[in-house]
Amino acid sequence: MTGLDVIEKGISNIKKYLSILSSYKDKSITDLLNDLTLRGAAERYLYLAVQATIDLAEAIISYKELRRPSTFSESFEILNEHNIISKEVKTNMLQMAGFRNRLAHDYGDINYNVIHDVLINRLTDIESFLEEISKKL
Numbered sequence: 001m002t003g004l005d006v007i008e009k010g011i012s013n014i015k016k017y018l019s020i021l022s023s024y025k026d027k028s029i030t031d032l033l034n035d036l037t038l039r040g041a042a043e044r045y046l047y048l049a050v051q052a053t054i055d056l057a058e059a060i061i062s063y064k065e066l067r068r069p070s071t072f073s074e075s076f077e078i079l080n081e082h083n084i085i086s087k088e089v090k091t092n093m094l095q096m097a098g099f100r101n102r103l104a105h106d107y108g109d110i111n112y113n114v115i116h117d118v119l120i121n122r123l124t125d126i127e128s129f130l131e132e133i134s135k136k137l
Contacts, residue, residue: 003063007137010056014130017049021123029116042115043103050100053093053129060084060133073097084136085129092125 001009024042032039057075061068066082069075073094080090099118103110 003059006059007056007063010052010059011130011134014049014052014056014126017045017052018123018126020045021049021119024119025123027116027119029113032112032116032119039112039115042119043110046115046118047100047103049123049126050096050103053126054097054100056133057093060137072100079133085132089125089128089132092122093129096122096125 021042024038027035027038027042032042054072054075057079058069061075061078064082064084066078069078076085076090076093076097079085080087085093099114102114
């Protein structure tokens with residue numbers, strides 16, 4: 001698989017996850033709190049969507065032969081430095097990377113109000129990331 005194939009597959013995966021997550025947008029916080037299956041699915045697909053954006057950022061960095069990031073978040077810094085994403089998208093994706101870390105490591109302390117807020121209000125951050133990189137590649 002070429003670098004461009006990896007990038008295209010990453011974009012496709014992110015779009016798939018966003019489509020699944022969009023189907024949860026009509027769920028209330030009460031629905032999320034009371035339905036263990038919905039809660040687990042929302043957590044998992046949010047994790048996968050954000051991880052896929054990190055993986056995509058790293059694939060673009062590799063494809064364009066830019067300096068290697070030392071952290072997940074630094075990938076978005078590098079893309080911004082090279083005008084591949086805007087400062088606003090970089091900031092939003094840095095917050096998403098932090099959100100992903102909380103999902104991955106705060107097993108018993110997940111705040112479902114935050115999960116619900118991301119489902120309702122923040123999926124557009126990932127969509128904006130996709131739009132900006134699509135224009136540059």
